[in-house]
Amino acid sequence: MSKFPGLHFDLGKKARDLLYKDYATRPPTYFRYQYVKWNFDLSCESPEIFPGLTTLFRFTIPDSAKVELRFLQENSGITAGVGVKAHEQGSFNGTVYNPVVNLSSVIGSTSFSVRTGFAFDVSTRTFDDISAGLSFNSNFFITSLNLDDKLESLKAYFYHEFDPLTRTAIAAELKQVLSTNATTLLTIGGQYALFPFSLIKARINSEAKVSAFIQFQLWQKLLLGISGEVDFRATNKMSKLGISIAASP
Numbered sequence: 001m002s003k004f005p006g007l008h009f010d011l012g013k014k015a016r017d018l019l020y021k022d023y024a025t026r027p028p029t030y031f032r033y034q035y036v037k038w039n040f041d042l043s044c045e046s047p048e049i050f051p052g053l054t055t056l057f058r059f060t061i062p063d064s065a066k067v068e069l070r071f072l073q074e075n076s077g078i079t080a081g082v083g084v085k086a087h088e089q090g091s092f093n094g095t096v097y098n099p100v101v102n103l104s105s106v107i108g109s110t111s112f113s114v115r116t117g118f119a120f121d122v123s124t125r126t127f128d129d130i131s132a133g134l135s136f137n138s139n140f141f142i143t144s145l146n147l148d149d150k151l152e153s154l155k156a157y158f159y160h161e162f163d164p165l166t167r168t169a170i171a172a173e174l175k176q177v178l179s180t181n182a183t184t185l186l187t188i189g190g191q192y193a194l195f196p197f198s199l200i201k202a203r204i205n206s207e208a209k210v211s212a213f214i215q216f217q218l219w220q221k222l223l224l225g226i227s228g229e230v231d232f233r234a235t236n237k238m239s240k241l242g243i244s245i246a247a248s249p
Contacts, residue, residue: 005077005110006077008104014161016157019189023201027064029090029095030062041060042058042059043057044056052071055068065083066083068080077105079105083100084099098121100119112134116132117132129148129150130150131148140160145157149177151178152177156174158171167192170189171188173187183206185205198215200213209231209239222247
């Protein structure tokens with residue numbers, strides 16, 4: 001098995017991507033016109049500057065932007081970056097931006113790794129986030145246990161892939177907020193590629209929210225995604241409906 005443990009964001013990534021990526025979500029700051037809310041997400045990663053070192057540029061307009069250096073070698077991975085984030089959350093109204101620095105590290109291998117990281121808001125001189133976690137991976141499943149949200153949320157992830165050809169997989173997340181008496185939240189989901197040019201995902205959580213997502217490949221690297229969410233506890237059952245268009249080289 002490889003000795004490379006990956007980077008900070010890799011721990012639990014496959015489970016998080018299955019459960020949350022591409023669904024009708026939005027960043028804390030967004031554009032709004034009447035009932036429509038939207039944002040633009042652009043990211044690119046450079047080839048290796050020298051062995052193990054790459055650079056990531058990501059812009060989530062109008063919410064945030066960052067530049068990050070990533071260094072991966074045997075048994076360790078380090079990321080360091082600078083960026084800005086919107087000072088106010090909600091509908092964008094020309095708000096100011098605060099500078100943020102972040103640093104994270106991972107040690108271990110692909111079978112077991114430990115990670116820690118933080119993000120610091122320079123303007124307010126406060127920590128935006130502090131996190132730590134560990135991951136155990138095998139040929140059959142991937143699990144991780146994370147302390148996120150300034151160490152106030154305990155999250156456990158599970159991911160298992162049945163068939164790589166059809167991208168059939170299941171995932172689960174168990175979340176407990178340690179600073180309050182909030183009920184433990186369980187989210188489970190699955191995905192399946194009915195055709196090579198499509199992907200279907202669905203999830204349900206213990207708060208009676210059911211979500212579904214379907215993606216089509218329109219042309220080579222151009223993807224169209226449609227997602228929806230129904231909250232069975234809400235008066236208005238259809239609470240979210242989203243459309244996304246993604247392009248990659």
